[in-house]
Amino acid sequence: MTNNPAKISGLEASGIQVERAEPIATAAHTRNRRYLQTKERRLGHRQPTGEVLNGSSGRVADVSELLGEIRVHPDRPHVVVKYAQTLDGRIATASGDSKWISGAGERSISHALRAACDGVLVGVGTVLQDDPQLTVRMVPGVSPLRIVLDSTLRIPLTARILDQDATTIVLTTERSGQAQRKLLRAGQVGVRIVASGRGGVDIAAALRLLHSIGARSLLVEGGAKVITSMLAAGVADRLIVGMAPTIIGAGTEAVGDLGTVRVAEGLRLTQRSLHVMTDDLIVGWDVDYAATAPSAAGAAS
Numbered sequence: 001m002t003n004n005p006a007k008i009s010g011l012e013a014s015g016i017q018v019e020r021a022e023p024i025a026t027a028a029h030t031r032n033r034r035y036l037q038t039k040e041r042r043l044g045h046r047q048p049t050g051e052v053l054n055g056s057s058g059r060v061a062d063v064s065e066l067l068g069e070i071r072v073h074p075d076r077p078h079v080v081v082k083y084a085q086t087l088d089g090r091i092a093t094a095s096g097d098s099k100w101i102s103g104a105g106e107r108s109i110s111h112a113l114r115a116a117c118d119g120v121l122v123g124v125g126t127v128l129q130d131d132p133q134l135t136v137r138m139v140p141g142v143s144p145l146r147i148v149l150d151s152t153l154r155i156p157l158t159a160r161i162l163d164q165d166a167t168t169i170v171l172t173t174e175r176s177g178q179a180q181r182k183l184l185r186a187g188q189v190g191v192r193i194v195a196s197g198r199g200g201v202d203i204a205a206a207l208r209l210l211h212s213i214g215a216r217s218l219l220v221e222g223g224a225k226v227i228t229s230m231l232a233a234g235v236a237d238r239l240i241v242g243m244a245p246t247i248i249g250a251g252t253e254a255v256g257d258l259g260t261v262r263v264a265e266g267l268r269l270t271q272r273s274l275h276v277m278t279d280d281l282i283v284g285w286d287v288d289y290a291a292t293a294p295s296a297a298g299a300a301s
Contacts, residue, residue, distance in 0.1 A: 003045040025050040025060040027115035027141030030070050030078075030217045037064070050112070050139075053275040053282075060139050063112045065273045066284040068238050070217055076207035077218040079235050081227055082113055083254050084242035084280075090251035091224060096129050098252075106242040106280040108138040110221075113240070115141025117219040119210060122161075123200075123226040123300050124150035133160045134221070145215065147171060149226060151200040151301045153180040153191075162189055171206050200225075200301030203233045228256040229300040231267060231287070239269060240284040267291075 002008070003023045011018055028036050028049040039045040050060030070078045084102035085091050092098040100107065114120050115136045126132065127148055135143040143166035148155060153176035155162070162168055162184075169190035172181070181191045195205040210218060220230055230236045241254075260266050269285035 003039070003048045005044055005046065021046075023047060025140070027060055027112040027136065027139045028062065028064065029142070030067065030116050030118075033064050033116070053109070060141075061109060061112050063109060063116055066109070066240055066275065066282065067113070067116060068271055068273065068284060068286055071237050072216070073211070076204070076211050076235060077118065077215045078237050079207070079218050079220060079230060080113070080117065080238040080240060081220045081230055081236045082110060082240040082242075083222055083227060084110070084244065085254045086244050086246045086248050086251075088247045088249065089254055090248050091222065091254045092129075092252040093248055094250045094252075096252070098130060101244050101246065102242045103244070103277065103279045104138075105277045106244075106282060109242070109277075109282060111136050111138040112141065113219055114144055115139060117144050117217040118215040119145040119147050119217075120219045120221060121147040121149065121226070122221050123223050124148055124154050125225060125301070126221070126223040127155055127159050127161055129223070131160050132221075133163070133165065135165045144219070145169065147206075147210065147218075149201045149206060149300050150176070151196060152176050153184070155184075157183060157187065162187060164188070171201050171209065173201060197300075200229075203229050203235060203300060207235060224252055224254060224256055226300040227254060228258065231255060232258050234289050236287045238284060239287055240282065243281045243283070245279055 001022045001024055008018050008021050023046040025047055036048040040048055049062040053061050083091055086101060120134050134146045146161055146166055146168040148170045150170050151173045153172050171192050171194050173196040184191050192209055194209055195202040268288040268291035270288045271286040273284040275282045
């Protein structure tokens with residue numbers, strides 16, 4: 001079991017018959033993908049980061065092109081906003097149902113993106129509605145730090161995101177109760193207090209805290225309020241959208257009000273990466289804030 005053909009040649013040169021070689025691919029992390037790609041390029045290793053996206057995800061897919069270039073910031077992580085939507089821009093029906101908008105192939109890419117980042121973040125609304133685990137399960141890889149924005153600690157103690165499969169931190173404000181903080185901490189959940197923003201946790205303060213504990217790349221998976229706040233605050237570096245061939249009409253929009261009055265004021269997206277899956281499309285772009293200056297919401301609960 002190896003990605004290195006030189007090892008196979010060495011065994012055969014020593015008189016050992018090799019019937020089959022099984023390469024061991026893993027979902028690469030942003031911190032080691034260049035190392036793995038260098039082993040592939042210079043040493044001839046067989047796709048240690050998995051197969052290039054080419055219409056199907058396979059067991060392990062190399063998502064580096066989707067992620068784009070990881071930007072280094074002095075006081076916050078590189079932020080990748082990722083969501084799956086219907087063709088008419090909905091991330092859930094009017095009743096809140098979102099399982100499953102995208103197909104299994106697109107969802108496995110989401111798991112590979114989780115494995116690639118230091119942390120994965122959602123708002124408490126997503127926890128209450130979907131009860132996600134936010135672990136890496138559909139591909140081989142390490143689960144990231146799980147982060148929940150919850151200004152008043154509405155998160156239930158039975159939420160799956162609080163299980164022991166990965167570390168979880170809840171970012172809250174002084175508006176949350178001491179009793180609930182103690183219960184969460186007793187369950188080995190990190191609880192950190194950050195400043196309040198308009199309507200919830202201050203986004204800039206939350207990102208500064210995550211950077212201070214070592215998070216250099218962050219995957220934001222929703223919900224709509226958090227997605228909108230990240231875009232409005234000007235901190236989303238990369239946007240990745242999975243689009244399903246489905247139309248549901250009325251429902252939850254992926255992005256809410258950004259204070260845009262004219263089309264020319266809309267956020268500009270550049271450096272496109274497009275991948276056609278079996279059923280879905282996955283598109284990644286850099287967010288170009290230099291082209292416009294939208295009003296900032298700056299907070300999410």
